[in-house]
Amino acid sequence: MFDASAFMQGRSGTGAAGAVQAQPVTEPNITARDVSVFYGQKRALHSVSLNIPGKAVTAFIGPSGCGKSTFLRCFNRMNDTIEGARVEGAITIEGSDIYDPNLDVVELRARVGMVFQKPNPFPKSIYENVAYGPRIHGLTRSRADMDGIVEGSLRRAGLWEEVKDRLSESGTGLSGGQQQRLCIARAIAVGPDVILMDEPCSALDPIATAKIEELMDELRRNFTIVIVTHSMQQAARVSQRTAFFHLGNLVEEGPTEQIFTTPSDRRTQDYITGRFG
Amino acid sequence: MSVATSDLPETRSSSAEKVRGSLARRHAAERRFKAIGMLAVILGLSFVAILFATVLRKGVPAFWQTTVTLPVHFDPAVVKVPPMPAPQAGQSPAAYQEELTAWRTMLAGANWGRLIENALLAELPPEAASRRRDVQRLVTSSERFRLRDMVERDPGIIGQTVTVTLLADANVDIWMKGNVDRSLSDAQLALNPEQRRYVDILNERGLIQQSFAKALFLNVDSRSSPASAGLAGAFVGSLFMMLIVIVLSVPIGVAAAIYLEEFAPKNRLTDLIEININNLAAVPSIVFGLLGAAVFINWIGLPLSAPLVGGLVLTLMTLPTIIITTRATLRAIPPSIRSAAVGLGASRVQTVAHHVLPLALPGILTGTIIGVAQALGETAPLLLIGMSAFVASVPATPLDQSTALPVQIYLWQGNELRNFFEGRTSAAIIVLLSLMIALNALAIFLRRRFERRW
Numbered sequence: 001m002f003d004a005s006a007f008m009q010g011r012s013g014t015g016a017a018g019a020v021q022a023q024p025v026t027e028p029n030i031t032a033r034d035v036s037v038f039y040g041q042k043r044a045l046h047s048v049s050l051n052i053p054g055k056a057v058t059a060f061i062g063p064s065g066c067g068k069s070t071f072l073r074c075f076n077r078m079n080d081t082i083e084g085a086r087v088e089g090a091i092t093i094e095g096s097d098i099y100d101p102n103l104d105v106v107e108l109r110a111r112v113g114m115v116f117q118k119p120n121p122f123p124k125s126i127y128e129n130v131a132y133g134p135r136i137h138g139l140t141r142s143r144a145d146m147d148g149i150v151e152g153s154l155r156r157a158g159l160w161e162e163v164k165d166r167l168s169e170s171g172t173g174l175s176g177g178q179q180q181r182l183c184i185a186r187a188i189a190v191g192p193d194v195i196l197m198d199e200p201c202s203a204l205d206p207i208a209t210a211k212i213e214e215l216m217d218e219l220r221r222n223f224t225i226v227i228v229t230h231s232m233q234q235a236a237r238v239s240q241r242t243a244f245f246h247l248g249n250l251v252e253e254g255p256t257e258q259i260f261t262t263p264s265d266r267r268t269q270d271y272i273t274g275r276f277g
Numbered sequence: 278m279s280v281a282t283s284d285l286p287e288t289r290s291s292s293a294e295k296v297r298g299s300l301a302r303r304h305a306a307e308r309r310f311k312a313i314g315m316l317a318v319i320l321g322l323s324f325v326a327i328l329f330a331t332v333l334r335k336g337v338p339a340f341w342q343t344t345v346t347l348p349v350h351f352d353p354a355v356v357k358v359p360p361m362p363a364p365q366a367g368q369s370p371a372a373y374q375e376e377l378t379a380w381r382t383m384l385a386g387a388n389w390g391r392l393i394e395n396a397l398l399a400e401l402p403p404e405a406a407s408r409r410r411d412v413q414r415l416v417t418s419s420e421r422f423r424l425r426d427m428v429e430r431d432p433g434i435i436g437q438t439v440t441v442t443l444l445a446d447a448n449v450d451i452w453m454k455g456n457v458d459r460s461l462s463d464a465q466l467a468l469n470p471e472q473r474r475y476v477d478i479l480n481e482r483g484l485i486q487q488s489f490a491k492a493l494f495l496n497v498d499s500r501s502s503p504a505s506a507g508l509a510g511a512f513v514g515s516l517f518m519m520l521i522v523i524v525l526s527v528p529i530g531v532a533a534a535i536y537l538e539e540f541a542p543k544n545r546l547t548d549l550i551e552i553n554i555n556n557l558a559a560v561p562s563i564v565f566g567l568l569g570a571a572v573f574i575n576w577i578g579l580p581l582s583a584p585l586v587g588g589l590v591l592t593l594m595t596l597p598t599i600i601i602t603t604r605a606t607l608r609a610i611p612p613s614i615r616s617a618a619v620g621l622g623a624s625r626v627q628t629v630a631h632h633v634l635p636l637a638l639p640g641i642l643t644g645t646i647i648g649v650a651q652a653l654g655e656t657a658p659l660l661l662i663g664m665s666a667f668v669a670s671v672p673a674t675p676l677d678q679s680t681a682l683p684v685q686i687y688l689w690q691g692n693e694l695r696n697f698f699e700g701r702t703s704a705a706i707i708v709l710l711s712l713m714i715a716l717n718a719l720a721i722f723l724r725r726r727f728e729r730r731w
Binding site for chain 2: 076078081083106107108109110113114116118120121122123132133136137183186187190
């Protein structure tokens with residue numbers, strides 16, 4: 001069996017420096033050590049260890065059912081909501097253990113936002129969609145501040161110009177791509193450090209996809225982004241680092257360029273050349 | 278692919294033939310299925326049509342009732358009541374009240390029936406004077422009290438002649454409406470030949486009309502004076518019960534459904550609870566009546582025949598319906614909405630209160646209204662807690678004795694004055710069905726109004 005953790009620990013430092021040329025190298029923002037996930041008796045993830053650098057886009061790729069989404073959902077403990085799911089190992093975000101029993105999961109989710117596969121705006125107004133997170137976390141009491149947060153978030157999500165005149169209309173009336181950007185605005189309104197994206201473009205057309213990808217490139221200046229994607233082209237376009245998962249194992253991880261040009265594992269090579277997947 | 282098909286031309290044409298052959302069969306099956314479906318729908322609709330036609334044919338005429346309009350002379354020689362006492366200077370309010378009560382007692386004792394007799398006799402041939410009893414029975418007995426009430430309200434009318442519309446006796450109503458075979462022998466008819474002749478005379482003089490049956494809505498049930506029997510008591514009783522059902526079953530049912538669906542762990546215990554809730558929905562309603570009699574009346578000691586007890590029993594019956602429909606509605610809310618809220622850091626309670634519940638509201642409302650409508654029509658459990666008693670007053674509180682609309686229908690259906698109460702029964706059914714239809718229409722309206730798309 002290929003030892004994924006040893007492989008990736010050995011090169012994570014040098015790899016990051018090589019791939020993220022323009023980006024200043026930051027300390028690993030998220031570290032996962034021997035993370036395993038069980039759904040009842042079934043083991044969905046086998047001792048995965050991985051460092052995810054801050055202020056960069058890290059892509060998880062791999063065939064369906066390889067555990068990449070499961071791994072992603074460990075970072076904001078969304079697996080807690082699944083009956084019978086159990087997570088082993090340790091994950092720290094900026095040094096703090098997120099599976100610490102004393103940690104409030106609500107606080108964690110305020111720091112780690114999530115964008116889902118299918119755009120899922122609340123069936124409320126556009127304004128309310130963005131204001132909901134800040135409101136439940138009590139980020140502001142004044143109406144003016146809230147207006148500022150909503151506008152700022154929508155601007156950062158590149159949606160402000162399109163919706164500024166119809167903030168009171170329902171978020172579900174927007175197009176698919178706009179809805180997904182609204183979901184991104186909703187996530188960043190809370191002011192997270194990390195944004196998790198679970199196949200955010202799989203339900204969108206190519207033009208909407210391109211907009212989201214541009215947006216990710218913009219957002220990585222301020223956020224640590226982890227994206228799960230089925231599209232290898234997308235991973236190649238948007239990410240600085242790529243991790244390849246197969247059958248619940250982390251097979252290979254490194255700078256995106258290297259994974260796509262000179263993968264060291266046979267399975268990675270087979271996958272990215274379309275031999276399976 | 279192309280190689281394979283050109284290799285097998287025979288297979289291709291034969292398979293096309295087979296498809297064509299099976300096509301006819303499939304179309305026939307489709308037509309058959311459609312025809313059976315249509316038949317089922319037509320059968321169901323025709324039964325509904327028959328039901329409505331019967332009820333309307335019998336019930337609508339009962340909304341009009343035979344009345345006699347007569348000039349009634351409030352003869353002081355018959356009434357013999359001193360003028361109403363006025364408060365005197367220096368008299369205490371209590372003493373005045375006492376005096377007033379004494380006057381009212383005197384009023385009650387006056388011979389009001391004689392006034393009606395005299396008014397009728399004035400319109401009838403002189404020989405009728407020897408048959409006062411027969412004449413008196415042409416007008417329903419409760420009308421005497423109406424005359425008394427008129428005097429009590431305005432003592433000044435004593436000595437005057439006032440035109441009053443009086444409810445005819447139930448048997449006169451039957452006779453006028455032709456609800457009895459006129460060719461029957463005298464022994465089989467409720468009205469004797471003289472009474473029939475008097476009715477015809479009054480009718481010829483244009484004194485008899487069909488008036489809207491206000492009594493049906495304003496009066497309580499009556500045994501001594503069937504023509505004035507009404508639904509008011511039963512209606513208020515049903516209203517109290519519905520209020521109790523709504524106030525108790527909606528919060529309890531919705532809270533239970535939310536807990537079971539959104540918070541409870543899925544284990545053997547919750548499975549058991551779920552099975553038992555489904556079983557409860559299937560328990561015959563009369564069993565709930567027994568339970569109510571045992572627990573609420575025997576053990577807790579609540580009064581018999583009270584809408585409170587009826588409401589509690591119907592609440593028990595409605596709860597499973599509300600829990601089951603609410604759970605189904607909650608299950609239909611897309612999980613993506615929950616993920617979105619949880620992903621933003623909303624707690625479970627916040628997720629439910631802010632997102633799931635507002636979306637589930639139309640479904641919950643619909644389930645509730647359908648459950649309440651079902652409770653409104655329930656009869657069997659009410660019989661067991663004494664709500665089938667004859668109650669001749671409108672309940673003022675849920676602890677007073679009362680009947681309910683469906684029970685009133687049951688009681689009237691069994692009344693021995695068939696020819697009259699058949700119409701009353703159908704009229705009461707129309708009232709009950711109208712309420713049901715109104716409730717169901719409200720359910721549909723609310724669902725349309727609040728339904729949100731996503």
